[in-house]
Amino acid sequence: DGGITQSPKYLFRKEGQNVTLSCEQNLNHDAMYWYRQDPGQGLRLIYYSQIVNDFQKGDIAEGYSVSREKKESFPLTVTSAQKNPTAFYLCASRSGAGDTQYFGPGTRLTVL
């Protein structure tokens, strides 16, 4: 059963803590993306990676970090430098030949 998974579904963070959101895909896609969605808003690009061991900043990268050590995995760390991290985070992947992005189910992060 191919797809893209994110964990956890819900995450609670205390102020000052770093947290890592998991994103895994078994679609053999080269490119992966992280988006942030705020209530009633569209998606904003945080980071993206087109190939293993390479990634680029998106429009709102400040306070976030990523790694791409394996093709299947693209974890996102929300650092304490991100002042307003409460949001819905979506991971997506895309094959090199296609234009369509395939999304995971999302992680809802709440800062307590």
Add this chain to the structure above:
Amino acid sequence: SQQGEEDPQALSIQEGENATMNCSYKTSINNLQWYRQNSGRGLVHLILIRSNEREKHSGRLRVTLDTSKKSSSLLITASRAADTASYFCATASPGSGNTGKLIFGQGTTLQVKP
């Protein structure tokens, strides 16, 4: 940065009626895509239309693209309660190269009443 705006922001119709959502964008595009999001879920790709296409159909979905007006519309015919969701347009611009980067609109929330 938000590429486009969607109109209306919210739409409420009765089951069986047609629903039309509009998307406007600012810069030239390679393609425009429509995605659907059920509440609290990830996005699902619906349809892609390329800049040299004017209309595309998929089941009950019809998408039009007017590059001279920098706008697109999504028509859902004979709507069902299960169509209740948010719908987003997303554009890929020539400047993105092969990155696959998309810029999303703010979405239209559709409610279909049974």
